[in-house]
Every structure is written in C-alpha cells, then in structure tokens.
Amino acid sequence: MKTLQKLAKQQKGRYYSLFFIALALSVVIILQAYLIVSIINDLFINKETFSHVIFPLIVLIGVLVVRASLSYFSGKIGLKMAALVKANYRKRLIEKYARNSLTASYTGQSGHKLSVLLDTVDELDSFFSQYIPQRIVTTVVPLVVLIVIFSQNVYSGLIILVTAPFIPLFMIIIGGATQRKSEEKLESLAAFSGRFLDTLQGLLSLKLYGRSKQYKDVIEKSSLGFRDATMNILKVAFMSSLMLEFISMLSIGLVALELSLRLVVFQSMDFFTAFLILLLVPEFFTSLKELGSAFHAGRSSTGAAAKVEQELETIEDSIEWGNERMTAEPKTIELQDLHFQYGAEGFALSQIDATIKPNQQIAIVGKSGSGKTTLLNLIAGLVKPSGGNIRVNGRDRSDYHEQEWFGQIGYITQHPYLFSGTIAENIALGIKASREEVELAAKKAGIADLIESLRDGYDTEIGEGGRGLSGGEKQRVTLARAFLKKPSIILFDEPTTGLDLVTEKILQQSMKELAETATVITVAHRLQTIKKADLILFMEQGSIIARGKHDDLQKDVAAYRDIFAPQEKKV
Numbered sequence: 001m002k003t004l005q006k007l008a009k010q011q012k013g014r015y016y017s018l019f020f021i022a023l024a025l026s027v028v029i030i031l032q033a034y035l036i037v038s039i040i041n042d043l044f045i046n047k048e049t050f051s052h053v054i055f056p057l058i059v060l061i062g063v064l065v066v067r068a069s070l071s072y073f074s075g076k077i078g079l080k081m082a083a084l085v086k087a088n089y090r091k092r093l094i095e096k097y098a099r100n101s102l103t104a105s106y107t108g109q110s111g112h113k114l115s116v117l118l119d120t121v122d123e124l125d126s127f128f129s130q131y132i133p134q135r136i137v138t139t140v141v142p143l144v145v146l147i148v149i150f151s152q153n154v155y156s157g158l159i160i161l162v163t164a165p166f167i168p169l170f171m172i173i174i175g176g177a178t179q180r181k182s183e184e185k186l187e188s189l190a191a192f193s194g195r196f197l198d199t200l201q202g203l204l205s206l207k208l209y210g211r212s213k214q215y216k217d218v219i220e221k222s223s224l225g226f227r228d229a230t231m232n233i234l235k236v237a238f239m240s241s242l243m244l245e246f247i248s249m250l251s252i253g254l255v256a257l258e259l260s261l262r263l264v265v266f267q268s269m270d271f272f273t274a275f276l277i278l279l280l281v282p283e284f285f286t287s288l289k290e291l292g293s294a295f296h297a298g299r300s301s302t303g304a305a306a307k308v309e310q311e312l313e314t315i316e317d318s319i320e321w322g323n324e325r326m327t328a329e330p331k332t333i334e335l336q337d338l339h340f341q342y343g344a345e346g347f348a349l350s351q352i353d354a355t356i357k358p359n360q361q362i363a364i365v366g367k368s369g370s371g372k373t374t375l376l377n378l379i380a381g382l383v384k385p386s387g388g389n390i391r392v393n394g395r396d397r398s399d400y401h402e403q404e405w406f407g408q409i410g411y412i413t414q415h416p417y418l419f420s421g422t423i424a425e426n427i428a429l430g431i432k433a434s435r436e437e438v439e440l441a442a443k444k445a446g447i448a449d450l451i452e453s454l455r456d457g458y459d460t461e462i463g464e465g466g467r468g469l470s471g472g473e474k475q476r477v478t479l480a481r482a483f484l485k486k487p488s489i490i491l492f493d494e495p496t497t498g499l500d501l502v503t504e505k506i507l508q509q510s511m512k513e514l515a516e517t518a519t520v521i522t523v524a525h526r527l528q529t530i531k532k533a534d535l536i537l538f539m540e541q542g543s544i545i546a547r548g549k550h551d552d553l554q555k556d557v558a559a560y561r562d563i564f565a566p567q568e569k570k571v
C-alpha cells in the first residue's frame with residue numbers, strides 16, 4: 001500500500017483538498033445533527049409552532065445539499081487521482097513493451113500483457129477513488145465527532161473509545177486475507193485472458209483440427225477458476241461487513257442504554273444533549289465502517305499495484321540506441337562476428353561475418369530453420385545481438401538514433417500486419433503524405449488497380465474488423481509503404497509460397513526500382529532473385545557456411561546444390 005500512498009501524496013493539491021473537504025464535512029455533520037435535534041426539540045419538547053422551525057428546516061435542507069456535494073467532490077477528486085495514476089502506469093507499461101526487443105515481446109502471452117495493461121491497471125482505481133478519500137474523511141470526521149461527544153458527555157465518549165478499536169483490528173485481520181485472495185484473483189484473470197486471446201487468435205486452426213470443443217472446455221475451466229477466486233474475495237468482504245456492522249451496533253446500543261439511563265432513570269441529562277449524542281454516534285461508526293469497505297477495495301488495488309510493478313521490473317532485453325543521425329544514401333553494412341541466441345538454450349546464430357556494400361543486392365539463402373529471418377531481424381535492429389557488431393557506414397548500429405534508424409529501414413516481412421484503418425492510412429502508416437503520393441506509391445507497388453476497383457477506394461477499411469486482403473496483396477501494401485518511405489536499407493523476407501506470375505512480376509519490378517536507391521538484403525527463395533544477387537550468404541544451422549555468386553556456390557557447395565536442384569530442373 002506504501003507505493004500507492006506515495007503516489008497519492010505526489011498529487012499534493014488534490015490530496016490536501018481532500019483534507020479540506022473532510023474538515024468541511026465534519027462541520028456539516030455536526031450542524032446537521034444540531035439542526036435535526038433543535039427542530040425536534042422545539043416541536044415536541046418546547047411545543048413550538050411549525051412556523052417557528054421553518055427557517056432551521058430550510059437551513060437543514062441546505063446543509064444536506066452541501067453534505068451531498070462534499071461527498072461528490074471528494075469522490076470526483078479521488079477519480080481524478082486514479083485516472084492520473086492509471087494513465088501513468090499504462091504509459092510506463094506501453095513504453096516498456098515498445099522498448100522491448102522482438103524476442104522479449106514474444107515471451108509470455110499477449111493476453112497476459114493485455115490483461116495487465118487494461119484490467120490490472122483498472123484495479124488500482126478503487127484505492128484512489130474510494131480508499132484514499134474515505135481514509136482522509138475517517139481521519140478527520142470521527143475525531144471531530146468524538147470531541148463534540150466528549151464535550152457533551154464524557155461517558156458516551158469513553159464507551160466509543162473502548163469499542164471503536166475493534167473495527168480497525170478486524171479490518172487488519174480480514175484485510176490481509178483479502179489481499180492474498182485478490183492476488184490469486186488477478187492471477188486467475190491474467191491466465192483466463194491469456195487463454196482466451198490465444199484461442200481466439202488460433203480459432204481457425206482449432207476448428208480445422210476439430211479441437212475447438214477441447215479448448216472451449218479449457219476456457220470454461222479457466223473462467224470458472226476466475227469466478228471462484230472472485231467469490232472467495234466477496235465471501236471475505238461480506239464476512240468483514242458483518243463483523244463491522246455487529247461491532248458498531250453493539251457500541252451504539254451501549255451508548256443508547258447509557259443515555260436512556262441518564263435521561264429517564266437518573267434524569268441527569270436533558271433531551272437535547274442525549275438526542276444530539278445519539279445522532280452523532282452512528283456518524284462516528286458509519287465513517288469507520290465506510291473505511292472498512294474502502295479498505296477492502298484498496299487492498300485489492302495493492303495486489304494489482306504489486307503485479308504492475310512486477311511487470312515493469314521484469315528484466316527487459318531492450319536494444320541500445322544512440323543519438324547519431326542517419327543520412328539517406330545507401331549504406332555499407334558490416335556484420336562482424338555476430339552472435340545471437342533465443343533464450344539460454346534456444347537456436348543460436350554464430351560467426352556471422354559479411355560486408356554489404358551500398359546498392360548491393362544480397363540474398364540470404366538456406367534451408368528452412370537455418371536462421372535467415374533471425375539474421376534479418378538482427379540487421380533490422382529488432383533483436384539484440386549477444387555478441388559481435390553490426391556496423392553501418394563505419395559506425396556501430398547502436399550509435400544511431402532509434403527513430404532515425406527505423407526511418408531508413410524498409411522491412412517487407414512474409415506476414416505483414418495490417419492495422420485496422422483505411423488502405424490509405426495503412427500505406428502511409430504515420431508518414432505525412434498527400435493522397436497523390438499514396439496513390440503513386442500504390443501504383444508502383446502494383447496494388448492501385450485493386451484499390452481503385454473497391455467501392456470506397458483508398459478509404460476502404462481493412463485490417464481487423466475491415467476487409468481482408470490476400471497474402472500477396474498485403475505484401476504489396478507493405479511495398480507501397482516502402483515506396484512512400486524511400487528507405488536506404490531494404491530488408492525483404494521473400495514469400496516461401498509460390499506467387500502467381502503477375503504478382504511475381506510486380507514484386508520483381510518493385511524491388512528493382514527500390515534497389516536503385518537502397519542496399520537490399522533479401523531472404524531469398526526464388527531462383528530469379530538468387531541468380532540476380534551480387535552476393536549470396538548461404539546459411540546452415542545458424543552460421544554462414546559459404547558465400548559468393550550463384551554459379552560458384554552451385555559448383556563448389558554440395559549442400560547449396562541440393563537445395564536448388566529441384567528448382568533448376570523446373571527452370
């Protein structure tokens with residue numbers, strides 16, 4: 001709770017206004033009790049006429065309105081505090097996820113991350129919107145009420161002093177149990193979200209392999225686990241409310257008994273004082289009880305805060321960047337004894353050495369799983385090498401400014417991602433470009449005809465929730481992005497599947513044009529690309545085992561020959 005309390009105190013203005021509101025609330029509560037007692041005293045004890053109490057009645061209505069407004073403002077300030085803290089946590093989480101390398105972002109389920117980002121951060125709400133305002137009210141109001149009660153009758157004050165400590169005592173005992181249970185609940189929720197998202201993403205495969213029923217059962221089990229965890233928290237919360245209610249009733253009963261004895265038997269107290277105390281005692285306990293329920297809400301926030309902090313603290317595999325600017329001309333890229341490994345025992349790339357000159361066309365070739373895409377990701381600056389250097393125009397890649405670097409990279413992956421939005425937005429992807437420039441890029445990428453044939457043209461919604469595009473069409477959208485961006489390093493992960501002749505021609509033509517102003521590194525599968533390459537890097541089990549032109553490799557390297565023998569026959 002300490003971390004959250006510190007965060008609350010950081011918002012000094014709001015924190016101290018809550019104190020001010022609490023003080024005003026105490027005055028209003030005393031005033032309200034006083035007015036009610038004096039109206040009833042006047043009407044029933046002093047037998048005054050109704051017109052005599054009209055003015056106090058109007059004031060009482062005003063006091064009630066002020067009391068409601070003060071509670072409203074206190075809640076509103078709490079909500080504002082919560083909104084700020086939540087926005088801050090979300091910003092830090094998003095920045096952390098964005099900073100992570102590609103390998104780190106693959107670790108853990110996306111659903112889990114989503115659940116931390118949305119639900120767990122939302123759980124912080126109750127600490128600020130309920131617990132903090134109520135704690136401040138409970139620090140001030142019962143104290144003021146108690147002082148007034150003591151000033152009227154010391155014995156009533158003493159009864160309250162003896163019974164009241166049981167309330168915080170129970171809160172502490174039960175609060176500990178709530179926190180443990182709320183942490184369990186958050187874990188179940190994260191597990192549930194992770195499974196749910198995984199299943200949604202893989203629904204097609206699950207249906208095709210007749211596994212959807214089984215996964216339905218897994219989700220059902222996971223959701224029942226979440227329900228049980230929630231019910232357990234509620235059980236504890238109800239139990240605690242029952243106990244708090246019991247203690248406060250007992251205490252109010254004792255005070256009422258004492259007052260009635262004084263009033264009726266000993267006649268040592270007047271009606272006004274006795275009634276005023278009787279009205280104020282419940283206010284004292286209501287404030288403590290409300291703190292009790294706010295405390296439970298606050299406790300579950302503590303569990304959430306611990307989870308978010310843990311997520312923020314997990315060691316990130318972030319990529320280093322410097323401040324160097326990038327120029328727009330094609331680059332020389334040197335790979336010097338580059339090493340990389342997925343996790344501690346995963347697939348490893350080692351001894352990667354190569355020099356790629358400006359405007360050269362490089363083909364990375366190798367069997368499936370030999371590490372071609374991994375090498376491309378390393379060059380792109382998406383994963384962090386565990387050893388060696390990538391030097392670009394004589395400088396270390398990590399010297400360059402991140403934005404400058406990615407501003408010069410065009411990466412056409414095998415499975416490009418389309419964001420939900422219009423085709424024009426997907427082509428521009430954050431680059432400020434006029435409609436004419438977008439259209440020209442689409443034309444060069446060979447997708448203009450398709451786009452123009454659509455009813456809404458460039459404004460057609462695609463991506464999630466919009467119109468789907470085929471694999472080849474998606475790659476052409478990415479190509480159009482590259483034409484718009486005019487990068488000086490182009491990384492191209494060629495599709496492994498066969499393309500139709502038209503698409504193949506478009507791709508070839510586009511790559512040729514892009515290569516005029518860029519250094520192009522292609523993970524190549526098609527013989528045409530490979531034959532045209534200035535340099536082929538032939539990979540096997542994570543290392544470059546041969547390099548050269550196609551004809552030389554064909555002549556000298558048996559493993560290389562084996563890969564292309566079937567394609568050569570077809571050509």
Ligand SMILES: Nc1ncnc2c1ncn2[C@@H]1O[C@H](COP(=O)(O)OP(=O)(O)OP(=O)(O)O)[C@@H](O)[C@H]1O
Pocket residue numbers: 103106342346347366367368369370371372373374375
């Ligand atoms: N995120 C990852 N975590 C752990 N291992 C991975 C990860 N991504 C890929 N690998 C492993 O690294 C190896 C090389 O993968 P990579 O995608 O680089 O191969 P590739 O040569 O591009 O294959 P293909 O031609 O089939 O695309 C494979 O054995 C793969 O299982």
